[in-house]
Amino acid sequence: MRISNSAKIFLGTAxxxxxxxxxxxLFIVLINSFNKSMNMxxxxxxxTFDWWAKAFGSGGLxxxxxxxxxxxxxxxxxxxxxxxxxxxxxxxYKFFGKQAVGLMVILPIALPGIVTGLALxxxxxxxxxxxxxxxxxxxxxxxxxxxxxxxxVLARLSRTNRNLEDASADLGAGLxxxxxxxTLPQIGSALIAGGLLxxxxxxxxxxxxxxxxxxxxxxxxxxxxxxxxxPGKAPVVDVVAVTTxxxxxxxLYFAQRxxxxxxx
Amino acid sequence: xxxxxxxxGVTAIAVTPARRVSSFFxxxxxxxxxxxxxxxxxxxxxxxxxALLMLLVTAFWTVDEFTxxxxxxxxxxxxxxxxxxxLYTTVTLRTIGIALGVTIADITxxxxxxxxxxKVAGPKLKTIIAISILLPLWASYxxxxxxxxxxLSDKGILQWLLAxxxxxxxxxxxxxxxxxxxxxxxxxxxxxxxxxxxxxPGNLLEASSDLGxxxxxxxRRVIFPMILPSIIAGSIFAFSLxxxxxxTISIVGGPNQMLGNLIYSNVGTANNLPMAAALALVPIxxxxxxxxxxKRTGALxxx
Numbered sequence: 001m002r003i004s005n006s007a008k009i010f011l012g013t014a015x016x017x018x019x020x021x022x023x024x025x026l027f028i029v030l031i032n033s034f035n036k037s038m039n040m041x042x043x044x045x046x047x048t049f050d051w052w053a054k055a056f057g058s059g060g061l062x063x064x065x066x067x068x069x070x071x072x073x074x075x076x077x078x079x080x081x082x083x084x085x086x087x088x089x090x091x092x093y094k095f096f097g098k099q100a101v102g103l104m105v106i107l108p109i110a111l112p113g114i115v116t117g118l119a120l121x122x123x124x125x126x127x128x129x130x131x132x133x134x135x136x137x138x139x140x141x142x143x144x145x146x147x148x149x150x151x152x153v154l155a156r157l158s159r160t161n162r163n164l165e166d167a168s169a170d171l172g173a174g175l176x177x178x179x180x181x182x183t184l185p186q187i188g189s190a191l192i193a194g195g196l197l198x199x200x201x202x203x204x205x206x207x208x209x210x211x212x213x214x215x216x217x218x219x220x221x222x223x224x225x226x227x228x229x230x231p232g233k234a235p236v237v238d239v240v241a242v243t244t245x246x247x248x249x250x251x252l253y254f255a256q257r258x259x260x261x262x263x264x
Numbered sequence: 265x266x267x268x269x270x271x272x273g274v275t276a277i278a279v280t281p282a283r284r285v286s287s288f289f290x291x292x293x294x295x296x297x298x299x300x301x302x303x304x305x306x307x308x309x310x311x312x313x314x315a316l317l318m319l320l321v322t323a324f325w326t327v328d329e330f331t332x333x334x335x336x337x338x339x340x341x342x343x344x345x346x347x348x349x350x351l352y353t354t355v356t357l358r359t360i361g362i363a364l365g366v367t368i369a370d371i372t373x374x375x376x377x378x379x380x381x382x383k384v385a386g387p388k389l390k391t392i393i394a395i396s397i398l399l400p401l402w403a404s405y406x407x408x409x410x411x412x413x414x415x416l417s418d419k420g421i422l423q424w425l426l427a428x429x430x431x432x433x434x435x436x437x438x439x440x441x442x443x444x445x446x447x448x449x450x451x452x453x454x455x456x457x458x459x460x461x462x463x464x465p466g467n468l469l470e471a472s473s474d475l476g477x478x479x480x481x482x483x484r485r486v487i488f489p490m491i492l493p494s495i496i497a498g499s500i501f502a503f504s505l506x507x508x509x510x511x512t513i514s515i516v517g518g519p520n521q522m523l524g525n526l527i528y529s530n531v532g533t534a535n536n537l538p539m540a541a542a543l544a545l546v547p548i549x550x551x552x553x554x555x556x557x558x559k560r561t562g563a564l565x566x567x
Contacts, residue, residue, distance in 0.1 A: 003383065011377075012380060015380045018450070039417075086305075089297055104309070107313075110551065111547070112547050115316075118527060118541065118544050119316045120312075121531060123315035143308070146304065174286030175290070176285075176286065221404060221406045241411070245404060249403060256395070
């Protein structure tokens with residue numbers, strides 16, 4: 001198949017155009033965080049650093065950031081354990097119901113977030129009679145984060161050499177020693193990549209959080225949503241938006257690099 | 265035996281509890297699987313699948329008119345009203361319409377980009393584009409919706425750009441919501457399709473043209489069937505995520521509602537969990553039907 005030059009130019013232009021559209025709104029948010037106008041007027045009448053100073057002087061905001069980080073750390077830790085165990089089980093054994101287990105892992109992200117959120121809300125409140133709290137939010141986040149760890153570890157395990165584990169056993173190492181000295185170093189960077197992805201997924205989540213966190217639990221996305229419609233708050237929300245993008249993109253950049261090194 | 269080994273220079277291994285556990289699992293490999301899978305399967309089964317099943321059941325329960333509590337009493341009213349109440353039918357059809365539109369638009373935009381990345385761009389450019397598409401994918405969903413709130417606003421950049429052409433921004437409307445949703449899910453559609461195209465070997469395309477096929481024929485009869493599972497995988501994201509959305513529509517959709525808003529208000533202000541559960545059956549049923557119908561294509565392995 002030959003791709004004509006005009007087709008190449010068309011495809012290239014389309015790609016460039018879409019990339020521009022992908023980045024334009026994000027740049028607007030960045031610029032608006034310095035926009036003197038409080039109402040997102042374009043072009044900006046002038047620039048100021050006030051909003052940045054204001055945002056980081058706000059106690060509620062910093063508390064929300066802390067809550068988000070705490071929930072993300074707890075839920076990605078749980079997801080790391082569950083996802084790794086599942087990946088080990090599904091990569092090494094054939095068993096009845098294997099497909100069902102595989103489906104169970106992807107279901108929390110394949111179904112809309114509102115379904116996951118509502119199902120857990122209903123289970124916690126109506127069925128178990130629990131009060132919603134930070135713990136219920138962590139349980140919910142961990143549930144949909146399992147899949148990122150699972151996918152990363154499974155992909156890595158499919159490329160590792162199982163003979164090494166058998167050799168380790170032949171040389172007298174027990175299961176735990178083999179896991180620590182042979183398996184873990186091989187899947188280590190996949191764990192880090194999966195954990196970082198899980199962290200970012202949890203950090204940005206809003207729909208499931210709205211349904212499963214107690215009323216006093218304010219994560220950063222919930223803070224953004226609560227303040228978005230308040231008059232005069234738009235510029236501070238811009239600052240927070242830029243900050244969240246930076247916080248979630250930096251770990252992801254490293255996760256990607258780890259994943260890439262792995263595939264080489 | 266032990267003495268002989270020591271004499272041969274082999275150190276005997278101390279029988280610690282860890283060693284006992286280890287030996288047990290070597291002896292009974294099936295238990296090893298059970299030990300690995302027990303915790304995650306219990307978690308996903310008890311926390312998630314059980315919760316989903318309970319949700320199905322709750323849809324048929326009753327809200328006590330006096331106490332406002334949910335009561336266990338069989339009641340089909342909620343599910344029936346899904347099909348009879350004009351509010352529910354209108355919003356459901358609107359939501360499905362937007363989800364379909366967003367999905368089709370995203371696939372249409374994603375195909376040329378994925379194709380350019382995979383078959384035209386050199387290795388370096390390819391990496392740059394892949395990273396440029398991936399990074400915003402992980403930028404907060406909320407931030408992206410909020411970004412469009414600025415873009416679409418009456419005094420925003422879109423109005424500023426369109427005004428000289430005699431056009432107006434769609435503003436906060438269903439169109440605004442559809443554009444924003446399409447924007448948010450686009451990277452989720454591009455990446456699987458790009459992954460699918462990367463798996464199409466170049467020599468297959470050469471073979472096709474050697475056998476006399478024109479470019480379009482090769483696209484249609486060689487490439488398309490091979491990347492169909494990836495297209496479907498991408499569509500699952502765009503479709504499912506739009507189907508359940510209620511945040512984007514409240515940010516850029518003006519007063520309009522989608523299915524998610526109805527579910528949300530039944531949980532919050534109306535405190536009618538059974539009705540919320542009944543409404544949630546709609547996206548669940550649609551997604552399960554869709555997942556089941558595409559399972560054979562192998563699309564689910566591309567998620």
